Ligand SMILES: NC(=O)C1=CN([C@@H]2O[C@H](COP(=O)(O)OP(=O)(O)OC[C@H]3O[C@@H](n4cnc5c(N)ncnc54)[C@H](OP(=O)(O)O)[C@@H]3O)[C@@H](O)[C@H]2O)C=CC1
């Protein structure tokens with residue numbers, strides 16, 4: 001059924017919100033009816049984002065659940081941690097479908113959320129109801145759901161690169177190390193010392209070592225696939241670029257698998273899923289090769305000396321890591337082709 005629907009975006013003055021607007025305005029089955037701001041309601045969106053001038057409904061709406069329910073069928077939340085935990089139950093009660101790109105509804109354990117996010121968790125009911133929307137892996141659960149916890153940017157790149165090998169039992173999950181790097185847009189539009197030009201430019205730094213909020217999210221999904229608890233070493237780095245994530249991952253092989261076999265296994269696993277592209281032998285993706293797109297590109301190397309596989313996975317953090325995957329999940333929820341409105345090539349150079 002290809003009936004079009006109306007969408008509202010909360011957090012429209014942030015990077016995730018702006019990217020949702022950019023992508024949804026070109027979606028053939030979605031009509032943006034409300035762009036919402038808590039701090040600038042009544043002002044033109046173009047005051048914040050001149051690049052969106054004359055592209056969508058321009059005046060920012062107040063955040064009012066009844067108002068949204070009167071205008072929209074689905075709501076995207078591109079808001080900081082803590083907002084969706086409070087707001088999602090109210091939006092659902094008003095009959096709206098909810099797609100949350102924050103981390104509020106991803107962890108099934110409320111105590112894990114409180115430990116890693118240092119905020120009160122969403123209700124047990126909301127946590128139980130939300131579906132973890134890693135589209136290519138849990139798409140069957142997304143279908144027909146009305147509450148999606150869109151995966152984090154780092155977990156999307158990492159999990160798409162690891163899950164087929166873990167599911168096949170080809171790597172020992174207890175040996176996984178994820179070395180991840182992100183562009184600065186991953187930290188949002190708000191000003192902070194760490195995102196300051198002179199702090200980031202010509203610099204490369206590690207942050208939140210062993211404390212990153214995406215660690216329990218990655219472990220939750222890997223444990224589910226492995227059928228036993230999995231813990232990982234996960235280190236994030238800030239790179240002087242605007243968009244992009246690269247996760248370089250290492251794990252010990254359980255048997256004698258070659259890089260060619262990994263390539264074949266992953267091609268089979270992602271068969272028919274257009275947004276995961278597996279590179280040929282000896283070729284490794286770079287972030288620019290997915291910039292502005294919903295693709296996740298993955299390459300493999302096997303070291304016969306160390307008996308370890310290296311998996312390189314790249315995404316655009318704002319697209320496949322946020323707005324793009326959120327729209328892919330909307331497509332799946334609605335029973336539309338998952339690529340609807342998203343099948344455009346990366347921007348290069
Ligand atoms: N940037 C990225 O690459 C990714 C981000 N995410 C997650 O998506 C969410 C949004 O990220 P991003 O767009 O980068 O962040 P930004 O800081 O760029 O934007 C967040 C927006 O949320 C709005 N907001 C702030 N407080 C509230 C509130 N109490 N109620 C409603 N809205 C509020 C603000 O708009 P206003 O003041 O106008 O209301 C602001 O523009 C975050 O949870 C982030 O962790 C997930 C994956 C990737």
Ligand SMILES: CC(=O)N[C@@H](CCC(=O)OP(=O)(O)O)C(=O)O
Pocket residue numbers: 081101102103151152153182183184185186187213214236238
């Ligand atoms: C570069 C950078 O700072 N990135 C952010 C990604 C934040 C994010 O996406 O947070 P949630 O998924 O938890 O909502 C970080 O590392 O915290």
